[in-house]
Amino acid sequence: MASSIPQFQTLITIEEFRELINKHFEKQISEGEIYDARDIERFNKIDEYTLMFIQHGQFATSFNQDRALRIFDQSMSWRKQHNVYDISTSAFPAEYFDRNIIYYKNYDKFNHPILHFVIRNLKKGHEDNEAIKRFITYNFEKHIRESPGKHIVVLFDMSGAGIGNLDYDLVKFIIASMQNYYPGLLAYLLMFNMPFLLSAAWKLIRTWMSNEADRYIKFTDTKSITDYISPDQLPKQMGGTADES
Incomplete structure (x- = not known):
């Protein structure tokens, strides 16, 4: 809960x-x-x-x-x-801001900003991983410059994702960022609609995390995610009513 x-x-x-x-x-x-x-x-x-x-x-x-x-x-x-x-916005082409892979939108019930990672929009083996990592860093850095000390929620949208979308190198980097590079930034992490097909992959990913990771990771679906985020802050595909413009 x-x-x-x-x-x-x-x-x-x-x-x-x-x-x-x-x-x-x-x-x-x-x-x-x-x-x-x-x-x-x-x-x-x-x-x-x-x-x-x-x-x-x-x-x-x-x-x-x-x-x-x-x-x-x-x-x-x-x-x-x-x-x-x-690091600054000038380091990235416009498509990085338009692809809807990594972006801030809305707040959870505790007024934490939500950083969305839409896994289905990534194509393993076709991305410039170093550039993606830099863009992830940019988003973390942007927040602590504007709101130091304010925690964020990381929302992994796993709906519609498959093995071809899940890049272990990028996942490792995100974990390292939360555990080592950006201490105190993460409020908690929401895993939304993880497909059964990726459950084995998750068991491997869990081994890269600290012993306390279970405190931070919450598995959710369209029903349970509203324990953390109100419907008016969720997009329709997550069962919410938020404006998606």
Whole structure:
């Protein structure tokens, strides 16, 4: 049920966490070769952004310092390596915004923006996977710039999808982004209308996820998805009444 969505804990203050990070990674930060100075500046100035790192993966009653340090390092080094701070709309052809594969539309019952992934619109083996990954990153990055600290719902629309649509490389990247590169971004993930044909594929995908993944993943159909999203926020093919223009 919708009431079982993860709750995010703040077990250390923003000031304490920033002090911990800046002391532990003093060498990496001062040299500026592994981390982007602009990312560090945002971390040190925007409280909501810092909270995303604090709250990520904190399921116990005490702060998991080792995990928090590891995730910070993975996220910041990945961002520098892929020049994420400079990503913009100009990097993508217009078709990326028109194909309705990855896009934000409407909100769930908790006012989280919904990021749609329409799997049937992907063609495995015919896509430029690196460009698609970059576009996924753009959508994550766009949100945290506009609304740092605000969680999103990722909605995997699996209806009408088959083996020819499910690209493991892209799925792995999305999982890595949620678990390592964009800590604290995901409220929960909705799997909508997964075909029985893909159930074996899902068993493999599940092995790439953390032990806590079950807290975040909700399997839904046209009836149960309304536990999370009101009909007026859902397109008609999902049983909703939302304007699809």
